[in-house]
Amino acid sequence: MSTVEDSTARRGRIAGEGAFVQHLRQLSRDQLGMLGLILVLIIVLGAIFADWIVPYDPLKIYAGPRLAPPSWEHWFGTDQLGRDVLSRVIAGGRVALQVAIATLAAALSVGLLLGLIAGYGPRWLDNALLLLFDAVRSFPIIIFALAVVTLIGPSLYTVILVVAITSIPNYARIVRTQTQAMRTNEFILAERAMGAGPARILAIHILPNVIGPLLILASMDVPLVISVEAGLSFLGMGVKPPTPSWGTILNDGYSYIRNSPWPVIAGGIPIILVTLGFTFLGEALRDIFDPKLRKDL
Numbered sequence: 001m002s003t004v005e006d007s008t009a010r011r012g013r014i015a016g017e018g019a020f021v022q023h024l025r026q027l028s029r030d031q032l033g034m035l036g037l038i039l040v041l042i043i044v045l046g047a048i049f050a051d052w053i054v055p056y057d058p059l060k061i062y063a064g065p066r067l068a069p070p071s072w073e074h075w076f077g078t079d080q081l082g083r084d085v086l087s088r089v090i091a092g093g094r095v096a097l098q099v100a101i102a103t104l105a106a107a108l109s110v111g112l113l114l115g116l117i118a119g120y121g122p123r124w125l126d127n128a129l130l131l132l133f134d135a136v137r138s139f140p141i142i143i144f145a146l147a148v149v150t151l152i153g154p155s156l157y158t159v160i161l162v163v164a165i166t167s168i169p170n171y172a173r174i175v176r177t178q179t180q181a182m183r184t185n186e187f188i189l190a191e192r193a194m195g196a197g198p199a200r201i202l203a204i205h206i207l208p209n210v211i212g213p214l215l216i217l218a219s220m221d222v223p224l225v226i227s228v229e230a231g232l233s234f235l236g237m238g239v240k241p242p243t244p245s246w247g248t249i250l251n252d253g254y255s256y257i258r259n260s261p262w263p264v265i266a267g268g269i270p271i272i273l274v275t276l277g278f279t280f281l282g283e284a285l286r287d288i289f290d291p292k293l294r295k296d297l
Helices: 002-028 031-048 085-120 123-137 141-152 156-182 186-193 198-234 246-254 262-289
Strands: none
Touching: 002 031, 002 262, 031 085, 031 262, 085 123, 085 156, 085 198, 085 246, 085 262, 123 156, 141 156, 141 198, 156 198, 186 198, 198 246, 198 262, 246 262
8 A cells, every 4th residue: 555655656746847847948948038037046046145245234334435436346336425336236135025025925815815705706795896906006106105104104114015005906806807707617616516615616726726827927026016116215215224225226326326327227227137037037937837828839
C-alpha cells in the first residue's frame, strides 16, 4: 500500500514539475517576458536587500558637496542636503514594494469577496454593490486622497488606504462578471441540484477559476499603484520626509531641476523600469495561462 502511495506521490511531483518547467520554457521564448522578469527580479531583490546594497545611509546628511553631479563616489549625484541619491533610490524601492504588496493584497481580498457576493447573490444585492462600486470609482484619486489626508494626515498608511479603496471596484467588477458567467454552467447547476450550498460552490468551483486571471491582472496593476504612490508623495500627501520615496526624490529634485537635473532623472528611472518590467511580465503570463491568448495555438 505504501509503495502505491509513494509512486502516486512521485508521479504527482513529476507532473507538477513538468508543468512548471513547461511554463518556464514558454516564458523563456518570450523575449519581452524574460526582460520583464529580469527587471522585476532586480527591483524586488533590490528592495529586499536594500540595507546591504546602499553605499551610504539614505537618511544621513553629509557635509560634502550638495547637488553634486554623478561621480564614482555618488553614481546619481547628491541632493540639496548632500544625501546620496542612489542610496535613496534603492531604499525608496522598499517603500514602493511595501505599498504595492499591501495595497494589492487588500484590494484583491475585498474585491474578490464583494465580487463573488455580487455575482452569485440576489439581484437587489448585486444592484446595491454595483452602485457602491460606481460611487467609489466616480471620485478622482487625487481629490479622494486630499479628503483622506485632511482627515487622518499624510503617511504611508494613508497612501495604502487611498489606493486600496480606489482599486477594490476594479477587481470586484471583474470577479462579478466571471461569477455571473459561470453560475449558469451545467456543473454548477448539477452541484446545486445535489444540495451544495452557495459557500461550497463559491469556494470550490468558482474561486479557483477566477483567482488566476485576477492575479495576472494584479501583477499588471503594480506599476499603476507605484505611480499613484509616487504622485501622492510628490504632492506631499504620501510618505513623510525624510523617508526615501521615489515621489519625494522627484519633489526634492524638481525645485533644483535647472541647476541639477540628476535627482529628477534618478527618481524617474525606477518608475519607468517598474512599469516596463511588470507590464512585460504580466502580458507574458497572460499569454501562457490564458488558453485563448496562447501564442502556440
